[in-house]
Amino acid sequence: MHTPPGNLARTRFEAEAHTYYDTKRNDALNLDLGHTDGYYHHHFAVGDFDRSILTFTGRARQQAIATELHRMETRQVDVIVDALTPLDSRARVLDAGSGRGGTALLLHHAFGCHVDGVNFSTYQNTFARLQADKHGCADTVRFHDRNMVDTGFADASFDAVVTNESTMYVDLHEAFTEFARVLKPGGRYTLTTWCRNEAIAPHSREAEAIDRHYRCHTHRRAGYLRALLDAGLIPYQVDDLTSRAIPYWELRHESELASGIETAYLTGYQSGRVNYIRITSRKAEL
Numbered sequence: 001m002h003t004p005p006g007n008l009a010r011t012r013f014e015a016e017a018h019t020y021y022d023t024k025r026n027d028a029l030n031l032d033l034g035h036t037d038g039y040y041h042h043h044f045a046v047g048d049f050d051r052s053i054l055t056f057t058g059r060a061r062q063q064a065i066a067t068e069l070h071r072m073e074t075r076q077v078d079v080i081v082d083a084l085t086p087l088d089s090r091a092r093v094l095d096a097g098s099g100r101g102g103t104a105l106l107l108h109h110a111f112g113c114h115v116d117g118v119n120f121s122t123y124q125n126t127f128a129r130l131q132a133d134k135h136g137c138a139d140t141v142r143f144h145d146r147n148m149v150d151t152g153f154a155d156a157s158f159d160a161v162v163t164n165e166s167t168m169y170v171d172l173h174e175a176f177t178e179f180a181r182v183l184k185p186g187g188r189y190t191l192t193t194w195c196r197n198e199a200i201a202p203h204s205r206e207a208e209a210i211d212r213h214y215r216c217h218t219h220r221r222a223g224y225l226r227a228l229l230d231a232g233l234i235p236y237q238v239d240d241l242t243s244r245a246i247p248y249w250e251l252r253h254e255s256e257l258a259s260g261i262e263t264a265y266l267t268g269y270q271s272g273r274v275n276y277i278r279i280t281s282r283k284a285e286l
C-alpha cells in the first residue's frame with residue numbers, strides 16, 4: 001500500500017482510499033480529453049445529455065461522449081452553487097475532500113469567494129494548485145494536505161462547507177462534528193452524495209459493488225440526517241436527485257472509458273435502492 005505522509009490517513013480504510021486517489025494518475029475519464037477549461041472532476045453528474053451525439057459513430061462518437069460527460073460534471077457543481085446562493089465574495093468556503101480542484105475553482109468563479117480545499121492526497125493537491133495557478137486565483141483558492149475530519153482550521157472560521165461526493169470516505173459523525181466546529185454560527189453546509197435507501201432495501205448489491213470499486217462506504221440515507229442533527233447542523237433543504245442522476249450513467253455506459261461500475265449505479269438508481277441526494281444544513285446560531 002502507498003504510504004501517506006505523517007498521519008493524514010489514520011486507519012486501514014483511510015489508507016486504502018488514500019492509495020486509490022494518490023496513485024490514480026491515468027483515470028481515463030478524468031484525463032484532458034480535448035477540454036481545456038482546467039476543471040478536473042472526481043464526481044459524477046445530474047441532468048440530461050445531448051442525445052443527438054448517440055447518432056455519431058466511431059471516433060467522433062467517443063469524443064462527443066467524453067466532451068459531454070465533462071460538460072455534465074462541470075454543470076453538476078451548479079447544484080452546490082444554487083444551494084449556497086447568495087454568498088458574499090468575502091465569504092470563506094471549505095471544500096472537504098477536494099479532489100483535483102474542480103469544485104473549489106468553480107465555487108470561486110461563481111461567488112468570487114475564498115476557498116480552502118482539504119484533501120489527504122498530496123498528488124491531487126499538487127495538481128489542484130497548478131490549476132488554481134492557471135486560473136489566476138492561487139491566492140484565493142488554496143489546497144491543503146489534511147484529513148477532512150481533523151482540518152486544523154480555527155473554530156468558526158468558515159461561512160460555508162461543501163462536500164462533493166466525498167462523505168463516503170468518512171465516519172459521518174466525526175466529519176460533521178469537524179464541519180460544525182469550523183463553521184461560523186449560521187454558516188451553511190451543503191453535501192452531494194449517493195447513499196443507500198434503507199426504506200427500500202437495507203442491503204443493496206449495487207452499493208456493495210460501488211464500495212468495492214471505489215474503496216468507500218456508502219452510508220444510509222437516514223444516517224446523513226441523524227449525523228447532521230447530532231453535530232448541531234440543522235438540515236433545511238433535502239433534495240432527492242436520483243432520477244436526474246441516471247442519464248449520466250446511461251451515457252457513461254456508452255463510453256469507451258466506462259470502468260465497469262456503470263451498471264451498479266444505473267440499477268441502483270433505477271430500483272431506488274441507491275439514491276443521489278443534496279442536503280443543505282445550517283449551523284445553529286447558539
Ligand code: SAM
Nearest residue numbers: 021041042043097098099119120147148164169
Ligand atoms: N470533491 C472532489 C470532486 O468533486 O471532484 C473529489 C471527490 S472524490 C470521489 C473523493 C475525494 O476525497 C478524493 O480527493 C480523496 O482523496 C478525498 N478524501 C477521502 N477521504 C478523505 C479524508 N479523510 N480527508 C481528506 N480527503 C479525503
